[in-house]
Amino acid sequence: MTKVAVWCRHKEDDVIAIGRHIPWNVPSDTNFFIDMVQEKNVVMGRLTYEALPNRTIPNCKIFILTSNYAYKPSDKENHFVVDDINFFKDFAEDLYIAGGRGVYEEFLTKGNKLLPDIVMDCVYEGKMQSGLKGEKIAISACISILQKKYIKVAQFMKDDVQRNMYVKRGEFVDQTVMKNLLTLMQK
């Protein structure tokens, strides 16, 4: 089924976070992400999960990647622990890949069965918040792969964020998923 990677990166340096913080606050971009994953399956690394408000996203199933299989999610019914990314190779439903850096890189580099069909590349063009402590987490390696293996099919600007939709070059992509994303990205 369709795999969709979703991120918002800073235009100049591909940064998605500084330490535990996303260094901008664009409510429409947060809402765009929430809208995309409503009623969907979402996979994310443990640190991204722990950075979510209340460790949850309402109305979706979250798959948390961690090497600690004893990890206790905040919601036992809707959140699941996964310790091997290969679990997603033959995943039967649509899957939204929500980072962070290592998770994006693994999906983009570990073979065709994991490679996202669609990438929603949101690019923040404003200034980053200053004074935040921690490592700058950049996804430049993913952007190089995006440019080689994908083709841009749509773009829309909203509140300092350019929303770009990319699809895998030369491959069939589910039209229903694409249409839904196109509608949301123009909201």
Ligand SMILES: NC(=O)c1ccc[n+]([C@@H]2O[C@H](COP(=O)([O-])OP(=O)(O)OC[C@H]3O[C@@H](n4cnc5c(N)ncnc54)[C@H](OP(=O)(O)O)[C@@H]3O)[C@@H](O)[C@H]2O)c1
């Ligand atoms: N701007 C954006 O679009 C965006 C998107 C995503 C995240 N973020 C931000 O980025 C920050 C965190 O990102 P991050 O890259 O440092 O961390 P992350 O990818 O969210 O989490 C890393 C952790 O995930 C687990 N993990 C990753 N791959 C795994 C695998 N193949 N098998 C098992 N476990 C695996 C490991 O957990 P264990 O240590 O438990 O083994 C690893 O330490 C947060 O602040 C978040 O808000 C921003």
